[in-house]
Amino acid sequence: MVAPRLVLILGDQCSPDIAALAEADRDRDIVVMAEVAEETEYVPHHVKKIAFLFAVMRHFAEDLRADGWTVEYTKLDDPENSGSIDGELLRYAIKHDACEVLATEPGEFRLIERLEAMPLDVLSFEDRRFIARHEDFETWADGRKQLRMEYFYRDMRRKTGLLMDGDQPEGGKWNYDHDNRKPAPDALTYSGPMCFTPDTITEEVLTLVETRFTGSFGALTPFWFAATRAQAKQHLTRWLKEALPSFGDYQDAMLSGERFLYHSITSLYIHVGLLDPLEVCQAAEEAYKSGQAPLNAVEGFIRQIIGWREYMRGIYFHEGPDYTTRNTLNHSRHLPSFFWDANTDMACIRDTVEATRDEAYAHHIQRLMVTGNFALLAGIDPAEVHEWYLAVYADAYEWVEAPNVIGMSQFADGGIVGSKPYISSGNYINKMSNYCKGCAYNVKDKTGDTACPFNTLYWHFLDRHRDRFENNPRMAQMYRTWDRMAEDRRKTVLSDATLFLDRLDEGQRV
């Protein structure tokens, strides 16, 4: 008899057509899936994220068994659990006398390196769930002085044929972002993502996570995430009908207490394999073609998936394992404790951290222009910011989180992802949200005890990084405005910002 091979399926690889499975032989090979302590502990993950992954994995293992596969599944509390992915592979290799592993390339260098170091033959196949393969991205990036998502995105449109009219973009423009900047509406016409009642498999996971991760960050319940492909599709179908038409208009809006607005909550489902990115985009395109959703909404949504999502993955693998340690701006302040306990007078940060704590979710503008903006202005160590984002969001995997945090949000990569830092004073937050109305600080105050901290920190950031940014054409106007201010006023702004940062360092409530 031919020796079996082990087919490794990681938690975010629960797709029926995942590469390793496509290479395997149902009659010969053994699928290995494992809930291991090491993967739950390398950063302090949100409990909802852990429960989501285990619930998806356990349902997927059942599907595979029903489909005729032999599955070795290690639960977190199995007495023989070795605690690591490589440990489990070795244990099952001995049990089944297997010496070869079929794997799909993991989405982070940490695990790739672990698999490469194993004393077994590991055949690793590229993850084919992405539209751009590594080779495609490298070919595109090769010889370009500057990498910019917009041009990559146009190639992805051509490659997929999505929203194309022959070789021209549908409607004559590639990008309708300009139409997508409406501030928050007074009332929403969408009631939020579809919520699913946990079945017995998920209930068992919830009990396990509750017992094992007492004191960990985040609210475990109510647990409403989809755990199967059928549920994720049900959620998507409703979202396409009820929310997609308004997705574009309010993509950048924020509203106190409204955690999802018109966002799709598809990232976590796509990343683990419950939804296929191309199918999701085709469904959105169909909504446009059948007149159910306008072009600005559909183009904006498709751009996030075949543009940003694919681009970020390309950047992660293009830049290599040291990407997460970059710190171009030499920021070194510790992450304030209110990123964990929401104990702050800044209403925008409090609302974002509370949403994060309760749902393992915050939408893009909250991540970028509230918590990310604050961390950048305050000069927080990007490695600590990266760890926080990786830990707290249910959709956080290093291949997508790191380019968003180290690159887009913290400019720690020196401008690979963005041509200028995403910074703003309180003005932007006030324009796009209703947070400031309920805040202890006053967004209109530029100096003094009641001044919005974003206002003083904004100028402090520009002033301390003048050498780096003053010649950036996209930032010249900011420096002109700063230079036009009376010197006394500039001094007061800087000393108020310094006082605020001192209070932050002393752990005072701000």
Ligand SMILES: Cc1cc2nc3c(=O)[nH]c(=O)nc-3n(C[C@H](O)[C@H](O)[C@H](O)COP(=O)(O)OP(=O)(O)OC[C@H]3O[C@@H](n4cnc5c(N)ncnc54)[C@H](O)[C@@H]3O)c2cc1C
């Ligand atoms: C500081 C920071 C950290 C982030 N960390 C993560 C992360 O860990 N994981 C993650 O998936 N996204 C991350 N993002 C990107 C984005 O915020 C999330 O993808 C989005 O909020 C997910 O919610 P949604 O599914 O409701 O997205 P929607 O707003 O409904 O967007 C639709 C789709 O577009 C994709 N998308 C949108 N923007 C991006 C982007 N910038 N990069 C990649 N995909 C994108 C999402 O996967 C989603 O499926 C981060 C952004 C910032 C600024």
Ligand code: SF4
């Ligand atoms: S005033 Fe400043 S700190 Fe308060 S909510 Fe507005 S932007 Fe945030």
